[in-house]
Amino acid sequence: MTLMLTEAEMTALDRLCASKDMTKAAVIRxxxxxxxxxxxxxxxxxxxxxxxxxKKEKAELVVL
Amino acid sequence: xxxxxxxxxxxxESDAEAELFDDVAQADFIESQSxxxxxxxxxxxxxxxxxxxxxxxxxxxxxQKAPALGxxxxxxFGLRCRGHLQGLMKADTGSxxxxxxxxxxxxxxxxxxxxxxxxxxxxxxMEALGRQALFSRVGARLMQAAVTxxxxxxxxxxxxxxxxxxxxxxxxxxxMTPTERDPNKENLLWFEFTPxxxxxxxxxxQ
Numbered sequence: 360m361t362l363m364l365t366e367a368e369m370t371a372l373d374r375l376c377a378s379k380d381m382t383k384a385a386v387i388r389x390x391x392x393x394x395x396x397x398x399x400x401x402x403x404x405x406x407x408x409x410x411x412x413x414k415k416e417k418a419e420l421v422v423l
Numbered sequence: 424x425x426x427x428x429x430x431x432x433x434x435x436e437s438d439a440e441a442e443l444f445d446d447v448a449q450a451d452f453i454e455s456q457s458x459x460x461x462x463x464x465x466x467x468x469x470x471x472x473x474x475x476x477x478x479x480x481x482x483x484x485x486x487q488k489a490p491a492l493g494x495x496x497x498x499x500f501g502l503r504c505r506g507h508l509q510g511l512m513k514a515d516t517g518s519x520x521x522x523x524x525x526x527x528x529x530x531x532x533x534x535x536x537x538x539x540x541x542x543x544x545x546x547x548x549m550e551a552l553g554r555q556a557l558f559s560r561v562g563a564r565l566m567q568a569a570v571t572x573x574x575x576x577x578x579x580x581x582x583x584x585x586x587x588x589x590x591x592x593x594x595x596x597x598x599m600t601p602t603e604r605d606p607n608k609e610n611l612l613w614f615e616f617t618p619x620x621x622x623x624x625x626x627x628x629q
Contacts, residue, residue, distance in 0.1 A: 376527040379531065389531075392517040394494035399494070 362387075424575075430504060431559040438537035439558060441569055447499035447511065448492065452485035454508050459541050474549070479587045483539060485511055497536075500568045509578055510561040512538040514569050514621055516576050520583055523602045524615050532581035533573040533617070538565050563597060563628050564585060568620045580621030585611035598624045 364372065374385045396405055410417045429438040467477050492496045504511040511536045513614025518534035540561045542548050549556045569582045585608045586594050586601075595601065598621075599614040616624065 379579040380579075381479050388495075388576070389517070392494075396517055 424498075424500070424571060428564055430502070430509065430561055430564060432560055433556055437554040441504035441509065441558075442501065443562070443564060445498055445500050445568075447501045447614055449486065449489045449507070451499075451501050451508055451511065452489055452623075455485045455511055455541075458507065459539075462552075463542040463548065466542060466551045467514065469551040470548075475551075476589070478548070478589065480539060485537075485539075488513060488537070491611075498572055500565055500617075502564055504558060508541065509544060509558055510538070510540045510565050511566040512568065514572055514576075516572065521617060522581055522583065523613055524600055524617060527581060527617060530581060531578055532583045533569050533576070533578060535569050537581060538562065538584075539567075550559040560628070561586070562593060566597060567628060569627060570616065570625055573621070580616055580625075581618060582616040582621065584614055585609075586614050587611065597628075 372383055372386060375381075376383055376420060381389070400407055406419055408417050408419055424443065426443055427440055429444055431437075432439040463478065463481055469479055470477055484541045488499075491513070492499065496515055498516065499515045500512040501508055502509075509575065513536040515534040515536050518532075518536070520534045521533065522530040522532050522593050541557075542567045543554075543557045544559065546556045550628055566582070572583050573580050582599075584599075585605060586593070586600050588611075591601070591612055591614075593612040599616050600620065602615060603612045604614050
């Protein structure tokens, strides 16, 4: 398959590759694993939160 | 990840060909419950009578993990030899657990959530039952699969886990580094493979 990305998406992907020392394919596979996990939880009606432990702030993660 | 490898048949002190597989199914979980648990509980009965500690994982039920089959962030490995399941492992590639060792702190890793060897391969339990353990190296082969999974996902061999107390010596023995006890995980000791230690481990157990 061929994946067409916008310039902004490619920039984001390049940054992730650099920070994680991984290839584009590995980062995209990792992202797909995460997306599937989130999607399954949200499809079951679960809510996903991100928490700032220091500030004691919790925000619900919304996935389109 | 599928392939043939050797484990050690203890009675004859010879290699035995085994198959590692990652297409674990509910049938394998059922086999672990139906064949492993009776042996484990028989050993528990004797250990209890002798006043010895019981294995902390005696309540594990792999069939409860079946909903995770097919998830991309979870890989189950099984190891089969002479027709019987000898070990199972659940390895997560999407875990929120991150490396804790200085030098690789915060990096992603493969998290070994569960790993179990059939009770007939554990010396203490078989001695309690008056028998000799059957195979060795099952746990090491499964941990090698975790390292390989890490390498395949470009995680450089980094693997981490929370060890039960009676398995800590095993993880030290294969070269994993203990860091700290985790108050968020029943105070279990966290072990981690660095890329270098993982490479050494793979070479030593070829």
